[in-house]
Amino acid sequence: MNYCMIEENGASGQKQVNCIDAGSENCPCYLAITGDCLICSRLQGKDYCNCNWRGVCIYNEFIQGNRKVNNPRRDFEANIIHRKLYKEDLVVYILDVGKGFAMKASQPGSYLFVKGSGASSFYDIPISVMMTDVEKDRIHLAIKIISTKTKALLMENEKMVLRGPYRNGVHGISAMLSKRGRNQKTLIIAKGIGIAPGILAAQTFRNKGSVDLLVDTDKISKALIEDYLEDGAIQYVSLAEKDFGEKLESLLIKNQYDNVVLLVSDYYIEHLGEKIKKILPAAALAVSNNFKICCGEGLCGSCSLDTSRGDTIKMCKCQLTGAELLDHVLYANTSV
Ligand SMILES: Cc1cc2nc3c(=O)[nH]c(=O)nc-3n(C[C@H](O)[C@H](O)[C@H](O)COP(=O)(O)OP(=O)(O)OC[C@H]3O[C@@H](n4cnc5c(N)ncnc54)[C@H](O)[C@@H]3O)c2cc1C
Ligand code: FES
Structure with a gap:
């Protein structure tokens, strides 16, 4: 499993950025064709190989695959099986996507591009997979x-148009998923619609040990939580409350979590993330990807971050x- 570490690679000074799609069924991608692969020095136009990638050779896959994008994600129509309105501005759609797609979408951090049937691509929006039911x-x-x-x-x-699944909805999730062991203690903190990826993460991390959830239902509905999560391990909280910081601190000290997943706005990622890192420095931390995502393929640039070295990631x-x-x-305001 790969995860991103931005570093210079030794003598060459080549940029090394790991990629969520590297080695997956969607690799090599569009970036390989234009010489912009995030991993492979050959596919960045160099005449030598010096990547740190330990999976299947991306260059070899590209050449063997006739220099084409492997398995490009395409729009398809999915039937709406059920639509439930929890509030006038909160709706859940259950869609028939086929077994293979449902299985692929089960990985925590998965999201799809979604638009109405017949709508132009301007209407595409990233939406997290909240739950999968592979059997159905x-x-x-x-x-x-x-x-x-x-x-x-x-x-x-009746129908929606979907494209995906894309995997980078939660930063830090790859490192967390690659941890071995069945006795891991995971804490998920979610506010508002952040609970959607939180429900999928809870589904997975329950198979790796215990999961506690702190849920702020601001702008969403308790009924939705009750429909999707078992009561036992949920505590309803308000992140804006003065004493929430203290509550969290004592929970972290008491339970010594191995993993903490923060599915909140950047404001709370900063404030709670620092506290978590200080109290549990050894715990893996994952946080929602709150960047503006419009193509998901590394092409349109809406999610670009300019680094202090003049690179764009x-x-x-x-x-x-x-x-x-x-x-x-x-914190460092883009000084990556
Ligand atoms: C990885 C990811 C997963 C998401 N999962 C969900 C989900 O499960 N459920 C859900 O309701 N929403 C989710 N969102 C947010 C959702 O995409 C936006 O709320 C939606 O695009 C708003 O469109 P709008 O036209 O209604 O509102 P707008 O007025 O266009 O935007 C409202 C808010 O959404 C932000 N936004 C708009 N377009 C995007 C975009 N392309 N990427 C990120 N933010 C955007 C705006 O900056 C603004 O803060 C997710 C976003 C990302 C990046
Ligand atoms: S959303 Fe990242 S480049 Fe388009």
Whole structure:
């Protein structure tokens, strides 16, 4: 499993950025064709190989595959099986996507591009996979209605157009998933619609040990949580409350979590993330990818981050750890 570490590579000074899609069924991608692969020095136009990638050789795959994008993600129509309105601005769609797609979308951090049937690509929006039901070939999506694109989706009753799955919805999740052991203690903190990726993460991390959830239902609905999560391990909280910091501190000290997943706005990632790193420095930290994501393929540039070295990295492809995101992106203001 790969995760992103931004570093210079020895003598060559070549930029090394790991990629969420490297070695997956979607690799090599569009970036390989134009000589912009994030991993492979040969596919960056160099005449030598000096990558740190330990998986299948991306260059070899590209040449053997006739210099084409492997398995490009394409739009497809999915039937809406059920639509439930929890509030006038909060809706859950259950979609029939086929077994293979439902299985692929089960990985925590997965998200899809979603638009109405017949809508132009301007309406595409990233939406997290909230739950998968592989036996029934279904996925569940929760959508908070805000403005044009989400309002347009709310009008859909029969079909939606999907593209995906994309994997980089949560920074730090790859490192966390690659940890071995069945007795891991995981804490998930989610606010608002952050609970959607939180439900999928809880589904997976329950198989690796215990999961506690701190949920702030601000702008969403308790009924949705009750429909998707078992009561036992959930505590309802308000992150804005004065004493929340103290509550969290004592929970972290008492339970000594191995993993903490923060699915909140950047404001809370900064404030809570620093506390978590201080109290549990050995714990793996994962945080929501709150960048503006429009293509998910490293092409359009809407998620670009300019580094202090003058490089541009695309946050839809590059998977940071939670700690890297905090140290190099949020606090240091792009001095990666
Ligand atoms: C990886 C990821 C997963 C997401 N998962 C969900 C989800 O499960 N459920 C859900 O309701 N929402 C989710 N979102 C947010 C959702 O994409 C936006 O709320 C939606 O695009 C808003 O569109 P709009 O036209 O209704 O509102 P707008 O007025 O266009 O935007 C409202 C807010 O959403 C932000 N936004 C708009 N477009 C994007 C974009 N392309 N990428 C990121 N933020 C954007 C705006 O900056 C603004 O803060 C996710 C976003 C990302 C990046
Ligand atoms: S979303 Fe288009 S480059 Fe990242």
